[in-house]
Amino acid sequence: MTQTFDLLLKGGIVANQDGVGARDVGVKDGRIAGIGSFDRSQAGETVDCTGLHILPGVIDTQVHFREPGMEHKEDLESGSRAAVMGGVTAVFEMPNTNPLTTSASALEDKIGRATARMHCDFAFFVGGTHENVKDLPELEMLPGAAGIKVFIGSSTGSLLVADDPGVRAILKVIRRRAAFHCEDEPRLAERRHLRVPGNAASHPVWRDEIAALTATTRLVNLAREEGKRVHVLHVTSAEEMAYLRHHKDVATVEVTPHHLTMDASWYDKLGSLVQMNPPVREARHRPALWQALAEGVVDVLGSDHAPHTLEEKAKPYPDSPSGMTGVQTLVPMMLDHVNAGRLTLERFVDLSSAGPARIFNIATKGRIAVGYDADFTIVDLKRHQTIRNSWIASKPGWTPYDGVDVTGWPVGTFVRGNRVMWEGELTGPSKGAPVRFLEALQGTSL
Numbered sequence: 001m002t003q004t005f006d007l008l009l010k011g012g013i014v015a016n017q018d019g020v021g022a023r024d025v026g027v028k029d030g031r032i033a034g035i036g037s038f039d040r041s042q043a044g045e046t047v048d049c050t051g052l053h054i055l056p057g058v059i060d061t062q063v064h065f066r067e068p069g070m071e072h073k074e075d076l077e078s079g080s081r082a083a084v085m086g087g088v089t090a091v092f093e094m095p096n097t098n099p100l101t102t103s104a105s106a107l108e109d110k111i112g113r114a115t116a117r118m119h120c121d122f123a124f125f126v127g128g129t130h131e132n133v134k135d136l137p138e139l140e141m142l143p144g145a146a147g148i149k150v151f152i153g154s155s156t157g158s159l160l161v162a163d164d165p166g167v168r169a170i171l172k173v174i175r176r177r178a179a180f181h182c183e184d185e186p187r188l189a190e191r192r193h194l195r196v197p198g199n200a201a202s203h204p205v206w207r208d209e210i211a212a213l214t215a216t217t218r219l220v221n222l223a224r225e226e227g228k229r230v231h232v233l234h235v236t237s238a239e240e241m242a243y244l245r246h247h248k249d250v251a252t253v254e255v256t257p258h259h260l261t262m263d264a265s266w267y268d269k270l271g272s273l274v275q276m277n278p279p280v281r282e283a284r285h286r287p288a289l290w291q292a293l294a295e296g297v298v299d300v301l302g303s304d305h306a307p308h309t310l311e312e313k314a315k316p317y318p319d320s321p322s323g324m325t326g327v328q329t330l331v332p333m334m335l336d337h338v339n340a341g342r343l344t345l346e347r348f349v350d351l352s353s354a355g356p357a358r359i360f361n362i363a364t365k366g367r368i369a370v371g372y373d374a375d376f377t378i379v380d381l382k383r384h385q386t387i388r389n390s391w392i393a394s395k396p397g398w399t400p401y402d403g404v405d406v407t408g409w410p411v412g413t414f415v416r417g418n419r420v421m422w423e424g425e426l427t428g429p430s431k432g433a434p435v436r437f438l439e440a441l442q443g444t445s446l
Contacts, residue, residue: 003034005043007417009376012049015345016056016368017354025054027374030416035370047419049378052411053345056353056368057089057375061146061360062179062233062254062302063327065091067113069098074307074395076110079327080118080432082305082393084421086328087377087410089120090365090435092146095127096159102127104139111144111434118432119420120413121365121375125149125179127159128170140176144434146360147176152215153183153207153277160185168222176439177229177252177359182215182240183207183278200317201267204279209237212278216240216251223250231359234259234304236278238288245297252299252359255289257333258326258400266400272313272320273400276304290342293351300355303330307396325394329387329401335379335408345381353377361438378412385409391424 005026014023014035026034026043040046065079076093083091093110095101101110101124110124123146126139140148150170151159161167162185170178188211196202216232223230224247231252235241236259244253258276263283266274274280292298306323313320334352338345357366364372387401413421420428 003038003042004028005033005038006045007374008038008040008043008046009049009054010038010040010046012052012054012378014054014368015349017349020345025368025376027417030374031364032368032370032372032374035368047412051380053379053381054368055349055377055379056366057373057415058087058331058352058377059090059356059362059365060088060303060305060327060330061092061300061356062094063091063305064094064096064307064323066307067097068109072395073309076114076118077430078393078395079305080120080122080430081426082325082328084119084413084415084426085393085424087331087379087413088327089375089377089413089415090122091120091327092123092125095125095149096151100127100159101125102129102132103135104142107139107142107145114432115434116432117430119426119430120415120432121435122432123435123437128161128178129159130161130166133169133173136170137173137175140174141440143440145440146435148174148178149180150178151181152219153181153185153188153211162186164218164222167219168226171222171226171228174228177231179231179233180219181233182212182219184211184214184218187211187214195318197318198316200272200275200320201264203275203317204264204281207277207279209239209281209285212237213239213243217243220247220251233302234278235289236281236285238285241288241292241297245292245295248297253292253297254300254302255293255298256302256304256326257330258324260286260289260293260337261333262400270400272317273324273398275317275320275322276306276324277322293343293347298351299359301330301334301351303327307394309396310398325392325396325399328392328394329399331377331379331410332385332387332406332408333401335381336406339381339407363436363438363441365435374414374417376412376414377410378414379408380411381408383407383409
């Protein structure tokens with residue numbers, strides 16, 4: 001009996017865990033139903049993907065979409081619109097909103113705001129604090145929860161667990177892998193005087209690599225003692241990578257496109273637009289990040305999309321806030337690195353879809369495989385494009401990559417079989433739904 005599909009991606013080159021090759025992909029009821037060679041007559045809708053690569057949907061596991069409480073910077077609709085315009089099919093959103101995402105009611109509120117309003121699928125991290133430790137075992141298992149996020153060092157918002165007893169208390173009670181922002185708060189406090197007013201280039205002098213390494217070492221030691229899994233977000237330094245390569249049984253590792261691309265020289269031309277926590281550092285760190293990526297120490301990419309308005313960023317340092325847009329530029333910037341020979345397309349797929357699925361135990365995402373969600377990032381590897389502020393769908397309307405020429409571009413975004421973006425245009429209504437996790441399915445059907 002001939003297979004029939006709702007949707008057929010025809011003539012494309014599939015890049016997946018088993019290599020890269022020409023194959024058609026058939027979709028039925030939002031799931032992948034066939035991979036091989038099929039006739040157009042077998043599908044209700046056919047999308048011609050000739051000359052294009054079909055990737056598993058890109059999952060960005062670190063974004064800040066600012067809602068509720070800071071919607072002038074971004075909201076769930078605008079942030080997810082930027083995501084799908086850049087080829088991202090699912091995001092994990094961070095808890096430093098207002099109110100903080102530290103309770104079941106706050107998580108439920110975010111899920112309600114996001115469902116059928118966000119253009120991509122979503123999950124929300126729950127913030128771990130001194131006050132909600134006893135609730136974390138329940139909170140991390142709630143539908144739509146990506147897990148627990150802890151700030152060991154202060155960043156945007158008021159979430160902070162700077163002390164080892166506080167971190168240990170969280171690790172003792174959780175079961176899933178938790179994510180950590182690692183900067184040592186005592187060192188940040190004692191070096192605060194090193195900030196130079198009006199000079200954002202002093203940001204990495206203040207928040208130096210020792211602050212990052214100290215916090216990461218503390219975390220890994222505590223995790224090992226408690227027998228728990230941790231995820232170290234936005235690793236920036238050669239010193240951290242040299243340490244983490246010996247602790248992969250405990251810790252997974254994220255890097256960001258901006259730390260792989262930028263160095264301290266960017267402060268000269270962009271000033272506080274480059275200001276991030278942890279910082280963009282001096283050039284010696286970038287080769288170490290790339291080496292760790294090549295050797296498999298790095299598990300995932302995250303954009304750390306953290307938008308602020310241009311008016312806010314224009315405040316003189318250190319009053320300027322840390323953060324930049326990034327979810328929309330993750331795919332084109334990394335495809336440009338692929339074309340430059342810094343990583344293979346298969347490694348990009350591993351970092352952006354298979355890796356997130358593996359370390360966070362995502363259900364039915366991260367691969368192009370029968371039975372999985374029909375999430376696809378369709379890219380033109382040969383397209384030359386200039387990134388412009390005018391392309392950015394995020395509310396602040398700017399990117400530090402304005403004017404940067406890239407090779408490789410997102411052409412289409414499919415979320416559970418729905419074509420939501422094609423050739424730079426939204427093509428369907430918002431149908432975002434919560435990402436599901438194997439550890440939290442609680443008897444529900446896949």
